Amino acid sequence: MTVTVGTSTVDPRTGGDGPVPVVRGYRFEMVKLFAQWRIRLLLLACWIAPAGFVAGVSGQSTLPVDTLFGRWMHATGWAGPLVMLGFAGTWALPLLTSLVAGDVFAVEDRLGTWRHLLVAVRSPRRIFAAKTLASVSVVLLLVAGLAVSSAVGGVLAVGNRPLVGLDGHLLTPGDAAGRVLLAWVCVLAPTLALAGIGLLGSVALGRSPVGLLLPALVALAMQLAQLLPLPVAARLALPGYAFIAWNGLFTAPTQLRPLLIGVLVSLAWAVTATALAYRLFLRRDFTGSGQDGIGRRGLTLGVLPLAGLAAVTVVALTALTGATGSGIEQDRVQRSVATAFAHLYRVQTRELNRPDVTEAQLRTTAACTKGAGSRAAEGPGNDWRCVVSWRLPGVEATGTAIYQLDVAADGRYMADGDGPKEVNGYFLVRTPAGDAPNPLWQFDGNVELLPTCEGKDQCR
Structure with a gap:
């Protein structure tokens, strides 16, 4: 079917002579996005x-x-x-991608302007490229803000400390x-993944609210999955x-493998997701008066490849990393707690104006158990309960401190001091x-979920 413009005939699917360049289409889509009060x-x-939020919270006593x-x-x-980054990854970024990428195609369905846009641009491919680039640009501006x-x-509010x-x-202020x-740069990768899912939902479901909320719903489902004791x-x-x-960027040494895998x-x-949205977009019939996406069948055709990608990724990661189970094992928890305690003990030493010691001089170790001790200490x-021991130079007695641990499924834990009072109570x-906050009273830590190798032949 063709659309007549003046004395020329244009096929909305294949385009006519002289389609509008992508750059001009991109500028037009940016103007349309910024014209919306919601985006502004x-x-x-x-x-x-x-x-305002960070400055206000930093000034509170709690x-x-x-x-x-x-x-x-x-x-x-x-x-x-970093606190804002944690909040953004959980709530803000999924909602922002829903409101931008999840609506960039659906808005044309609501307004009934597809045929006018196709006649003006004369290339569905360039329309898709312009809308995709415009929505990604706005999302990047929001994340940068x-x-x-x-x-x-x-x-x-607090200072460059x-x-x-x-x-x-x-970490020094510069580091x-x-x-x-x-x-913040690393979280752009999952944000783009949600944006691609938003494009897919916007193309497949048109003006349906489900298409608009699809990135937020997918993000919520993934957050719930991270709370479950899934294999690594x-x-x-x-x-x-x-x-x-x-989180692995803020350990020494940095835990880069999980981060790089997550980004890839x-x-x-x-x-x-973007390729699937592009394919479904080119299959749409824009000439029907009641056109509104391609329906739930199209979304199913888009979801199945993503599910297949997840399954293939699980198999590949299992083979490449050798990771099995939850990854939260006794020796890994003990190493993490001992390392964190040794570093924070030095911070407390400086606060109390005592002679400085090194981590090597402290020779810190941790013995951790889980539950009543009748089952394996993992998961x-x-x-979790850990007893930390350390030695001071020139002192015969061994110091000990007790911690109760709450270890999350993703490896993050909070250690709560349980005595002695002069150390962490x-x-x-x-x-x-x-008086100053006691760094050893409570502290956060992170368990390396992937196996690590120490030496040439030992991996754990």
Whole structure:
């Protein structure tokens, strides 16, 4: 079927002579997006609200200690953007991609303007490219606003100070700034994966609200999956894992393997979902008066390849990494707790103005059990108990401290001090300058879920 424009005839599927360049189509789509009050409001909120939030929370007496790096918002301005990053990965970014990418094609269905747009551009392929590039550009602007605003708010409110890493080691302000920036860059990959899913839903379901909310629903499903005791390979095969894998940037040495896998998996999902949306878009019949997406059958055709991609990824990761089970094992928990305690003990030593010691001099070890000790010490749970031991130079006695651990399925844990009081039993320590937060009272840590190799022949 053809559409007549003046004295020329144009086929909306194949296009006519002289289709509009993608650059002009991109500019037109950007103008259309910024003409929407919803997009303008989102941009304003993303570039202003995080700064006010971080500055306001940093000035409160009560901090969000249940959020990663929340307990350090009083100490450094670089903790604020990381708290915001955790919130963004859970809620903000899925909703933003839904409102932008999930609506970029559906808006034409609501307004009934497809035939006019096809006549003007004369190329469905260039329309898809322009709309995709425009929606991705807006999403990137929103993410940039969240990152820049939260960082500026934190540094202005608290200062450019060192940051305590996830394993207790101290990061200089410059190093902290670079890792915070890299963490925000890494979450662009899962954000693009959700954007690709949004494009797919917008093409397949048209004006249906399900198409608009598809990225948020998929993100919620992936978050629920991360809470389950899934095998490590299945956890890494979901693009949502990259929203939390940036934690490994703040350990020493950095846990890069899970992060790189998460980024690559997310990019694979982004490319696959976008390619499926492109294929379905070219199959649409834009000439019918009641045209509204291609229906649930089209969405099914798009979902099945993504499910197949997830299955293939699980098999490949299992073979390549050798990861089995939950990845949370006794020796890994013990190493993580001992390392974090040694680093934080040095922080406490500086606070109390005591002679400095090194981690090697402390010779810190941890003995951890789970539950009543009648079952294997592995897997997530809030029933982990660790006894940390260390030695001071020139002191014969061995120091011990007890911690109760709540280990999440993704490997993150919170250690709560359970005595002795002078080490970790109270949340304040008395320093020469007055009372200060006790770094050993509670701390966050991260268990490396993938097997690591020490030496030439030993992998664990």
